[in-house]
Amino acid sequence: GEYDSEQITAEMTYSVTAVSKPVVEEVEDSNNNNGEFKCMECNRTYKDAGNLKNHQFVHRNDFKMWTRKVHEGDTNIFLASNGWLNRLTKRSDFKSKIMYGEKGSADEPAAQAFVKAFYQTLLTDFKHLSYGKVLEIVMNFDEFGWIIKILPKRSYLHSDTPVKAKKPTKARVTVLIGCSAAGLKFKPLVIGKSIRPLCFRSMNMADLPVHYYHQDSAWMSSELFTDYFNEEIVPTIKKNFPQQRVIVTMDNATCHPPTLNDIDDLIDVQFLPPNTTSLIQPCDQQVIFSLKSRVRNVYFTKLLTYVRTHPEADNPYQDF
Structure with a gap:
């Protein structure tokens, strides 16, 4: 049956505008004031989905939960698995992008x-x-x-080596x-x-x-x-x-x-x-970023050289 749009708006934190063709397309209707959208994957129409346009974020778990709910009552069980979502995003040209930053x-x-x-x-x-x-x-x-x-933050270690983070x-x-x-x-x-x-x-x-x-x-x-x-x-x-x-x-x-x-x-x-x-x-x-990258590479090179040439040091990283 039709899923309650107000409940969707309250529970979801994703934007319908992010779900572009061929996954979702807006129904052409001059009287379509509520924002009616049609899912191209399952040929279903969801009314009032336009209420979600002002939201900024869509998480993969939110998207999977929403698709499961709109398929409730179907004869065939729809799992909305990770594999399905990965294939969907790939063929629909969706990209996971960082939403935080100064420019926004x-x-x-x-x-x-x-x-x-x-x-x-x-x-x-x-x-x-x-x-x-x-x-x-x-x-x-x-x-x-x-x-x-x-x-x-990361380093290559043997799988059996214990890690003591500092x-x-x-x-x-x-x-x-x-x-x-x-x-x-x-x-x-x-x-x-x-x-x-x-x-x-x-x-x-x-x-x-x-x-x-x-x-x-x-x-x-x-x-x-x-x-x-x-x-x-x-x-x-x-x-x-x-x-x-x-x-x-x-x-x-x-x-x-x-x-x-x-x-x-x-x-x-x-x-x-x-x-x-x-x-x-x-x-x-990129000027500051390039400077940091260059100096960091020089620093790591000299640090690793010091570590290799001072095997007797208890804490060569601190001594350096």
Whole structure:
């Protein structure tokens, strides 16, 4: 018989819009105000299924439970097995996708408005420059947190080997990177908790390939960012683009003070609108991900080399 649509709406957390042809098609009816759908698998029609359109998620168990319920009372028992669901999703071109992320909650209208205004600024104020030169004078900076000394979550072991899982390390640093659209790279900034980490005890801190700062929480602050702006960003820009106006973009975090625009008249600092970095923050578009991947590969290579060359160590991972 017909399954109660209100009960479906209360129990299911899936979207009928996700169940597209040839599995489900909307019945063509000018008076179809309730959203009537027809299942192409079993040639059944389900009324009021349109009430589920606003839901965002469909879990495989929910889908199987729903199909079992609509087949209640059939002569042949319908199991809705995993094999049936796998074949159904394959031939209907369904994909299991991650539904959580920053982009889904971003402010798209604000991002579009900023991009439009930014593009207009380039056309108006830099029309005398070539396309390649414009790429050189547009720069972006972004911070990210980094869990250091992190180990892989999985490893290959013999099936009889017992596993004693340990808590992951919580040691972290904050890293700030910056670059231009043409590829000019600024010396990164790293913020840790220690004034002088043990790994740098025999080194001259001025020789490091990064600017190292320390803070109790290892977080970025407006004071640290302003100091880095004066010590790294301004000198690098003046060296590469003397007497040339440049645009520096960054998010509107509280650690990025508006007073940055007062430091130099030729450096125009533009802050991205709130909740738009996942859409239009250049360094968020694979730049940070690529950096993490490269450094992580180097770290693991050196770590494994240390483990192999120090078989007598009780805890080589910690010693390293």
